[in-house]
Amino acid sequence: MRFIVVCPKVPQNLKQLIAFENVFVIAVDAALKDLVKNHIHVDAAIGDFDSLENPQLLENLPTIKLNPVKDVSDAFSALEYAFSNSEDVVMVGGLFGSRIDHLYANLLLFHHYPKLTIIDEGNKIQSFTEGTYTFEKDEYDYFSIFSINESLISTSGSKYNLTDFRMKTSDPLGLSNEIEDTLTLTVKQGHVIVIRSKK
Template identity: 35%
Template sequence: MITFIVGAMIKDIEFLKNVISESSEARFIIACDKGYEHVIAAGAKPDVIIGDFDSASQGEPEPACSGKIIKLNPIKDDTDIEAALRYAFDNTEGDITILGALGGRVDHSLGNIALLGMGLKEGRKVYLVDETNRLQMIGAGMKLVIKKDEQYGKYVSVFPYYGSAVVTMEGFKYPLKNAKLEGFNTLTVSNEIVDTNATISLECGYLLVCECGE
């Protein structure tokens, strides 16, 4: 099963419609706040709607819009997307793709990127995806293989997260061998895959991996 979490920052309803409809796996859709309006507009029905509904233009949805509605107190310590992610960990299996979580307010985007680390702690693969970007995070001892003909966009950029990281990158235009990345520079921005498969191996630390288009 693949779980889709849909936030408010959807710029293109056709993009959302295509991502949801092209999934070959069984799907479970969690809509966050205004995200439920986007899911309905894309011709789908959320399995769960969760949020404080402070951004939804139509207010709290009617019960007919969803199998389950979870109303959150607007005075809380986590965002609607984090609450949805925790719900997904407890009630679903398989990969989780978060849509509509990038763009708009920078603080929200950075907060949503930080949520990728929750997936590592839970042993679940979590992606942040929009029209031109797919982000994921790997931890120490993990190896990520990206097939050139399946990559998302043209470029692959990596960033150490929450401290330094020791990284080996093979199959890239600019390879690395046990390189210690400490951030505060743009050394690992806009790399390109040159082999059939590219491999990112992480010896220690956390690494944010961004597949990006133009």
């Protein structure tokens, strides 16, 4: 079963982004309010709930309440729970808001959960280890590739292609490319993050 972990800041077009049928939905902290507002069934809530304005929303809901003094984020704990039950986990939200430190921490999640997918209104983020992957030209106009650890990659089918390029973690070269038709990404060594973005 697919697990969907919904984090603040919750995208406004939530139901248009992902299907909420036959899935297990986890609300992370204050995201619970947005899920209830959108009439989306919630199977569990995880967080310290320090930013949840209405604690009554937790009534009759399976809840894992975290200590506010902790070493990992609420999102990390929710993903730990999700991946302990499924290999198919999508995180919705958590990319934009007033706390850019949370954005950075959420991108670091790919170090721990390489099969994770994160989506919001304008972006889809995934990571890839050794293998060959294809991406069709769809609603995402741009893509960027960054290295989680030093990687050897090749691309074809994009505006700017790479051949056996050794990408370091500090390398910004992979920023803002475009798919011409079908993008093929080959990761010969390492682990990369691919961010696809709409205009």
